[in-house]
Amino acid sequence: MAEENFFDRVYEVVRLIPAGRVTSYGAIAQFLGSKGSARIVGYAMGAAGKAFPPVPAHRVVNSQGLLTGKFHFDSFSQMEDMLASEGIMVEDSKVQNFKKVFWDPSIELTVD
DNA sequence: CGGTTGACTTTCA
């Protein structure tokens, strides 16, 4: 085990993403307290592949709803297929109804 | 300790 301080934060948030919903790196970064760490979220996701329990990285996309990280999966269609299985409409590596399926941790997790 | 990298975001042209 390693001290994935920032990574663990990202992993937890990503794991909290409900099925049929997606979020952006910036949203997670901002939820962590620093919007500038959006890249760090993506960097953490790179380690997510070896993280356990595995995080639904396929539910994390960029601000455009584009599946930028699909190249890191075993197969390019892997990410799209999983999102489709969740009920998310994906077209041309892009999440359709992105605004509808968008899940903002800073809002959903901040009920009070 | 310092430079490079990275599944990003935002802004200028």
Added chain:
DNA sequence: ATGAAAGCCAACC
């Protein structure tokens, strides 16, 4: 609207 460049923060070598 499209394209390129800068900015940002944390981890890795």
